[in-house]
Each structure stands twice: as C-alpha cells, then as structure tokens.
Amino acid sequence: MMQAPVPILRSFDETRAREFYVDFLGFDVVFEHRFEPGLPLYLGLRQGECVLHLSEHFGDAAPGASLRIEVPDVDALCAALNAKGYRQARPGVQAQPWGSRDMAVSDPFGNRLVFWSEG
Numbered sequence: 001m002m003q004a005p006v007p008i009l010r011s012f013d014e015t016r017a018r019e020f021y022v023d024f025l026g027f028d029v030v031f032e033h034r035f036e037p038g039l040p041l042y043l044g045l046r047q048g049e050c051v052l053h054l055s056e057h058f059g060d061a062a063p064g065a066s067l068r069i070e071v072p073d074v075d076a077l078c079a080a081l082n083a084k085g086y087r088q089a090r091p092g093v094q095a096q097p098w099g100s101r102d103m104a105v106s107d108p109f110g111n112r113l114v115f116w117s118e119g
Contacts, residue, residue, distance in 0.1 A: 004049070009111045010061040011054040014041050016108040021045055021054065024086045025105075025113075063110040074117040078103045095119055 011017045021027045027045040034041055040056035050069055055061055071077050078093050093103045100116045107113065 004051070006051050006053055007065065007067055008053045008055050008061045009065055009067075009107070010063045010109055011041070011043070011056050012063075012109050014043075014056070017041075017043065017054050020086075020088070020107050021052070024081065024084060024089070027052065064112075066112040066114065068114045068116055071115050071117055074101050074103050074115050077115055081105075 027047045030044040030046050043054040045052045089105050091103045091105045093101050099119045101119045102116045104114045
C-alpha cells in the first residue's frame with residue numbers, strides 16, 4: 001500500500017531556508033545530511049503529518065514547485081504567521097469557488113506552498 005509522498009523542494013541557501021521553514025512556518029528539523037563539510041545540504045522537515053525535504057543538490061528538484069497542504073484552520077494559521085512579522089511574506093486567505101479557503105506563501109527559492117482548509 002502506498003504512503004503519502006514526501007516532496008523534495010529545491011533550496012539554495014541554508015540560512016534563508018531555516019528562517020523560512022523553521023522560524024516562520026514552524027517546521028521541525030528531522031535530519032540534516034551533507035556528504036562532507038562544505039557540500040550541499042539535504043534537510044528533512046516535519047510539522048504534524050506534513051513532511052518536506054529541502055535539497056541544495058543540483059538535479060534533486062527544480063525551483064518553482066507548488067504544493068497544497070491541508071491544515072485544520074487556514075485563517076488561524078494565517079493570523080499566527082502574520083503575527084510573527086516575517087519581512088518576506090504577509091499572507092492572506094482567499095475563498096475559492098470550489099469551496100476551500102487558500103493561503104499561498106512563496107519560499108525564498110520560488111517554491112509555492114498553498115495551505116488550505118475547507119470553507
């Protein structure tokens with residue numbers, strides 16, 4: 001039986017990745033891997049059941065991916081994120097004609113994360 005996929009997103013800068021995914025979005029670092037010091041980072045992240053991998057390795061992923069991540073209350077998440085005062089994003093929630101409420105946030109590398117809940 002198949003399990004949920006684990007998306008790999010392209011990353012270019014460890015400091016900016018941690019600032020966005022850990023400090024702003026609240027993901028926990030599950031693991032970090034480098035083949036040796038100074039080489040690209042491969043980073044595993046988790047928040048609840050949502051698992052993401054970030055890779056600085058050329059060829060692992062292309063920037064510009066888009067993910068939809070279901071959350072229990074997108075309005076509460078939006079308020080909590082905006083309360084952090086992150087300089088690079090001020091997300092808002094949009095009611096969609098198909099019934100969901102969506103909040104899109106782009107990471108520093110051009111990947112788009114759409115958090116959503118049922119309207």
